[in-house]
Amino acid sequence: xxxxxxxxxxxxxxxxxxxxxxxxxxxxxxxxxxxxxxxxxxxxxxxxxxxxxxxxxxxxxxxxxxxxxxxxxxxxxxxxxxxxxxxxxxxxxxxxxxxxxxxxxxxxxxxxxxxxxxxxxxxxxxxxxxxxxxxxxxxxxxxxxxxxxxxxxxxxxxxxxxxxxxxxxxxxxxxxxxxxxxxxxxxxxxxxxxxxxxxxxxxxxxxxxxxxxxxxxxxxxxxxxxxxxxxxxxxxxxxxxxxxxxxxxxxxxx
Amino acid sequence: xxxxxxxxxxxxxxxxxxxxxxxxxxxxxxxxxxxxxxxxxxxxxxxxxxxxxxxxxxxxxxxxxxxxxxxxxxxxxxxxxxxxxxxxxxxxxxxxxxxxxxxxxxxxxxxxxxxxxxxxxxxxxxxxxxxxxxxxxxxxxxxxxxxxxxxxxxxxxxxxxxxxxxxxxxxxxxxxxxxxxxxxxxxxxxxxxxxxxxxxxxxxxxxxxxxxxxxxxxxxxxxxxxxxxxxxxxxxxxxxxxxxxxxxxxxxxxxxxxxxxxxxxxxxxxxxxxxxxxxxxxxxxxxxxxxxxxxxxxxxxxxxxxxxxxxxxxxxxxxxxxxxxxxxxxxxxx
Numbered sequence: 001x002x003x004x005x006x007x008x009x010x011x012x013x014x015x016x017x018x019x020x021x022x023x024x025x026x027x028x029x030x031x032x033x034x035x036x037x038x039x040x041x042x043x044x045x046x047x048x049x050x051x052x053x054x055x056x057x058x059x060x061x062x063x064x065x066x067x068x069x070x071x072x073x074x075x076x077x078x079x080x081x082x083x084x085x086x087x088x089x090x091x092x093x094x095x096x097x098x099x100x101x102x103x104x105x106x107x108x109x110x111x112x113x114x115x116x117x118x119x120x121x122x123x124x125x126x127x128x129x130x131x132x133x134x135x136x137x138x139x140x141x142x143x144x145x146x147x148x149x150x151x152x153x154x155x156x157x158x159x160x161x162x163x164x165x166x167x168x169x170x171x172x173x174x175x176x177x178x179x180x181x182x183x184x185x186x187x188x189x190x191x192x193x194x195x196x197x198x199x200x201x202x203x204x205x206x207x208x209x210x211x212x213x214x215x216x217x218x219x220x221x222x223x224x225x226x227x228x229x230x231x232x233x234x235x236x237x238x239x240x241x242x243x244x245x246x247x248x249x250x251x252x253x254x
Numbered sequence: 255x256x257x258x259x260x261x262x263x264x265x266x267x268x269x270x271x272x273x274x275x276x277x278x279x280x281x282x283x284x285x286x287x288x289x290x291x292x293x294x295x296x297x298x299x300x301x302x303x304x305x306x307x308x309x310x311x312x313x314x315x316x317x318x319x320x321x322x323x324x325x326x327x328x329x330x331x332x333x334x335x336x337x338x339x340x341x342x343x344x345x346x347x348x349x350x351x352x353x354x355x356x357x358x359x360x361x362x363x364x365x366x367x368x369x370x371x372x373x374x375x376x377x378x379x380x381x382x383x384x385x386x387x388x389x390x391x392x393x394x395x396x397x398x399x400x401x402x403x404x405x406x407x408x409x410x411x412x413x414x415x416x417x418x419x420x421x422x423x424x425x426x427x428x429x430x431x432x433x434x435x436x437x438x439x440x441x442x443x444x445x446x447x448x449x450x451x452x453x454x455x456x457x458x459x460x461x462x463x464x465x466x467x468x469x470x471x472x473x474x475x476x477x478x479x480x481x482x483x484x485x486x487x488x489x490x491x492x493x494x495x496x497x498x499x500x501x502x503x504x505x506x507x508x509x510x511x512x513x514x515x516x517x518x519x520x521x522x523x524x525x526x527x528x529x530x531x532x533x534x535x536x537x538x539x540x541x542x543x544x545x546x547x548x549x550x551x552x553x554x555x556x557x558x559x560x561x562x563x564x565x566x567x568x569x570x571x572x573x574x575x576x577x578x579x580x581x582x583x584x585x586x587x588x
Contacts, residue, residue: 008351008352009351009352009353026350029350029357030357030358033259033356033357033358034357034358036259036260036358037259037260037264037267037358038264071353074352074353074354075258078257078258078261085422085424088424088428089422089423089424090423090424090425091423102423104422104423105422105423105424107422108420108421108422108423108424109422111260111421111422112258112260112261112421112422114260115258115259115260115261115356116258116259116260116261116356118259119258119259119356119357119358119359120258120259120353120356122357123349123350123353123356123357124353126350127350127351127352127353132347132351135350135351136347139350145282147282147285147286147289147294147297147339148278148282148339148342148343148346150294150298151294151297151298151301151339151340151343152298152301152343152346152347153298154294154295154297154298154299154301154302155298155299155301155302155305155343155344155347156302156347156351157298157302158298158299158302159302159305159306161302162299162302162303162305162306163302163305163306163309163310165306166306166307166309166310170310180312180313181313182313183312183313183442183443183446184446185313186312186313186446186447186450187450189310189312189313189447190312190446190447190449190450190451190453190454191450191451191453191454192454193307193310193447193450193451193454194450194451194452194453194454194455194457194458195454195458196303196306197300197303197331197451197455197462198455198458198459198462200299200300200302200303201296201299201300201459201462203299204293204295204296204298204299204300205293205296207295207299208293208295208296211295218294
């Protein structure tokens with residue numbers, strides 16, 4: 001431990017985007033992603049405008065382009081699949097650099113590529129400007145059932161602890177010369193995972209008892225961010241609203 | 255399996271979103287008593303465990319590693335309803351806070367990674383428990399086979415969604431064969447690791463395994479012989495074969511459509527240009543469809559045999575380890 005709480009993607013900054021109430025940002029992210037998803041793939045200009053809107057939002061949120069770009073690599077495996085599509089898809093063939101590929105497949109690949117990249121950028125902007133507990137608070141205010149958000153809060157709270165415990169177990173095993181290369185050598189690893197599960201479960205029992213003794217009645221008290229006002233909604237939904245307008249125009253135009 | 259935005263069309267995203275929301279609603283209702291009784295913090299910590307286990311690599315072959323998906327494992331440890339909720343939470347937080355998986359793809363991601371593996375895997379687990387001996391070994395073997403199957407089920411679910419919501423004209427059978435083939439391999443690892451993990455929990459705290467609540471804690475342990483493995487293997491082979499042949503009977507309509515829509519007009523030139531396996535599957539018409547489905551079926555049977563064999567290899571020498579575990583039962587420090 002002692003590594004502090006590393007938030008996977010959060011960037012500590014003070015910007016208008018950071019200050020927005022989390023429920024506005026979560027709703028805006030979903031709305032933007034939905035607008036991108038319904039934009040017809042042939043309307044190239046619309047995707048350029050979407051990308052521009054995201055770039056401006058990132059700029060207002062004081063995020064560096066390099067930061068966003070490197071975090072986008074998470075969709076790489078799916079993009080690899082997208083690159084395969086033109087070769088495996090059926091339909092008319094067109095020559096690209098001397099190789100015959102499916103025209104429909106090219107459009108399909110472009111569709112997945114651009115929507116996946118824009119979508120992951122939306123997620124990165126949300127996660128980079130909102131700490132994870134705030135995201136969960138936002139979900140709660142958007143009427144996601146309380147058991148789900150509470151489970152998520154405990155998960156986030158204890159995730160690093162459990163991960164570090166598994167990591168230390170693994171280090172201890174490596175220090176004793178355990179270096180598995182094949183699936184059938186993984187029994188000690190799985191045994192360690194089982195032991196960590198038991199410890200985690202028992203920790204959960206202790207945490208629950210400790211919370212009960214401090215007056216826990218099944219819901220966490222609301223702290224932190226004030227609830228969104230009408231002005232927050234108006235400001236926060238500007239990018240999503242622009243994306244919705246663009247998507248509508250693109251749908252009508254196609 | 256964390257599909258990004260735009261992978262399937264909007265209608266499929268909405269339909270799978272509705273299906274997932276419905277399934278989560280059912281799970282919430284089923285879990286209500288268990289959550290009151292067993293407490294939400296415990297479910298949260300279990301979610302942290304599943305999340306952490308996904309980051310934990312295990313060896314696959316020759317130094318390459320894979321990681322656990324955990325839907326069936328969660329279902330066996332916590333019950334299908336709480337298990338589905340826990341994995342749903344993991345998937346949603348991964349999408350929102352880790353940018354892993356698209357926001358508009360949450361409908362099918364939750365369905366394929368949480369709902370199908372937890373409920374489907376648990377169903378397979380219960381069926382297997384019926385035919386396997388009522389012992390810890392029986393639970394362990396059932397967990398392994400069910401976890402392996404749950405990954406294949408999840409791949410099948412994705413293929414069916416592709417049939418309805420494809421955003422590119424890659425025929426169903428190409429996607430089905432590729433997805434099921436790859437996930438067969440992943441499923442072997444998933445099965446072995448899930449089984450061994452549950453086995454380890456059973457050895458120390460059998461009361462924590464939801465799927466083994468009917469076992470007597472102090473029941474004398476019998477070593478399972480070849481018979482158990484053969485019975486389990488046969489049953490699963492039958493299940494898989496039946497499932498695949500069912501698809502083969504149901505699908506020709508859809509496949510014929512694809513073939514008629516896309517396949518015929520470009521036949522001769524294509525074959526001359528590209529002879530790769532994929533191109534073959536994609537451009538071939540009706541003639542090849544039964545072949546590729548047969549390949550899928552064979553892959554399914556191969557899964558079964560390999561999971562069984564892998565389990566047999568991994569569990570070998572199990573009796574000795576369990577005696578050791580018994581001698582030192584206090585492995586639960588804070």
